[in-house]
Amino acid sequence: MPKSTTAAPVIQLTKLTKRYGFGDTSHNALDEVTLKIQQGEFIAVMGPSGCGKTTLLNIIGLLDRANEGDYELDGKSVESLSSKQHAYIRSNQIGIVFQSFNLIHRLNVLENVALPLTYKGMPRTKRLERASEILKTFHLQEREYYMPWQLSGGQMQRVAIARALVNHPSIILADEPTGNLDSRSSHVIMEELSQLHKQGNTIIMVTHNPSLTSYASRVINMLDGKIASDTHIRIDTGDIDTVTKIPLNRHSPKTKNAKTTKAAKPARKTKKKATT
Ligand code: ADP
Numbered sequence: 001m002p003k004s005t006t007a008a009p010v011i012q013l014t015k016l017t018k019r020y021g022f023g024d025t026s027h028n029a030l031d032e033v034t035l036k037i038q039q040g041e042f043i044a045v046m047g048p049s050g051c052g053k054t055t056l057l058n059i060i061g062l063l064d065r066a067n068e069g070d071y072e073l074d075g076k077s078v079e080s081l082s083s084k085q086h087a088y089i090r091s092n093q094i095g096i097v098f099q100s101f102n103l104i105h106r107l108n109v110l111e112n113v114a115l116p117l118t119y120k121g122m123p124r125t126k127r128l129e130r131a132s133e134i135l136k137t138f139h140l141q142e143r144e145y146y147m148p149w150q151l152s153g154g155q156m157q158r159v160a161i162a163r164a165l166v167n168h169p170s171i172i173l174a175d176e177p178t179g180n181l182d183s184r185s186s187h188v189i190m191e192e193l194s195q196l197h198k199q200g201n202t203i204i205m206v207t208h209n210p211s212l213t214s215y216a217s218r219v220i221n222m223l224d225g226k227i228a229s230d231t232h233i234r235i236d237t238g239d240i241d242t243v244t245k246i247p248l249n250r251h252s253p254k255t256k257n258a259k260t261t262k263a264a265k266p267a268r269k270t271k272k273k274a275t276t
C-alpha cells in the first residue's frame with residue numbers, strides 16, 4: 001500500500017491520560033499523551049520500566065481505555081464505537097504480539113494460529129487451511145503439528161506473530177516481542193516485522209534494546225507517562241537529520257534521550273558487524 005505522510009493519521013491520540021489508583025495514591029500511567037501515527041510507520045517505543053509503554057499499547061489495541069483525552073482510529077473516536085465494533089477492530093484491524101508469546105499449550109501450532117478465526121465462525125477446515133497458508137509464509141509449515149513446548153523461543157514467537165496476522169490486520173502492536181529471545185532469534189523476529197512494515201502495515205513495537213530501533217522509521221522515548229522525545233528516521237538515506245525532539249516539561253532527559261536514539265542509528269549500518 002502506498003504510504004503518504006500527508007494522509008490523515010491512522011491513529012491520533014490527543015491528551016490521553018490513564019490514571020491508576022484513587023485520591024492521594026493515584027498516579028498517571030499516561031499523562032496527556034498526544035501522538036499522530038500514519039499508516040505504514042514502524043515505531044519503536046522505548047523508555048524505562050514503568051513509564052507507560054504497555055499502557056499505551058493496551059489502549060491503542062483497545063484492550064484498555066483512557067480516563068481522559070481522545071483516541072481516534074481511522075478518524076473515528078473509539079469512545080463513540082460500540083463494544084461490538086471494538087471487538088471487530090480487535091479481531092480484524094489490530095494484531096497483538098506479547099513478550100511471553102501467549103500460545104495455548106494444549107493446542108498444536110496449527111490450531112493456535114487458527115484460533116482467532118474461530119471467533120469469526122469460519123468452518124474448521126477453512127480455518128486450518130488459512131492457518132497453514134500463513135505458517136508457510138513464516139517457513140513453519142513443517143512445525144504445524146508440533147506442540148508449543150516442542151518449539152524454540154524464536155519459533156514460538158514466530159507462531160505468535162503468524163497468529164496475530166491470520167486475520168490480516170493492518171496495525172501490528174508488539175510489546176517487547178524479543179524480550180525473551182537471544183540476539184539471533186531477536187533479529188529473525190525483527191526481519192519478520194520489517195517485512196510486514198515493507199508491505200505497508202503500521203507497526204508499533206515496545207523494546208528495551210536500542211540496537212533494534214535500527215529497524216524503525218521513528219523512535220519514541222517515554223518517561224513518566226509522557227513522550228520525552230520523538231525521532232523520525234529517514235530510512236532511505238540512513239540520516240537522522242529529520243530529528244524532531246519534543247521537550248519534556250517536568251524533567252530534562254533531553255540529552256540522554258537524544259544520545260540513545262542517535263546511538264541507535266548506526267546499528268543499521270554496522271548491523272552485521274554488531275551481531276557476529
Ligand atoms: P511499562 O510497560 O513502561 O513498563 P506500564 O505501562 O506497564 O509500564 O505501567 C505504567 C505505570 O502504571 C506503572 O507505574 C505501573 O505500576 C502502573 N500500572 C500498570 N498497570 C496497572 C494496574 N493494572 N493497576 C495499577 N497500576 C498499574
Ligand code: MG
Pocket residue numbers: 053054055175
Ligand atoms: Mg511493559
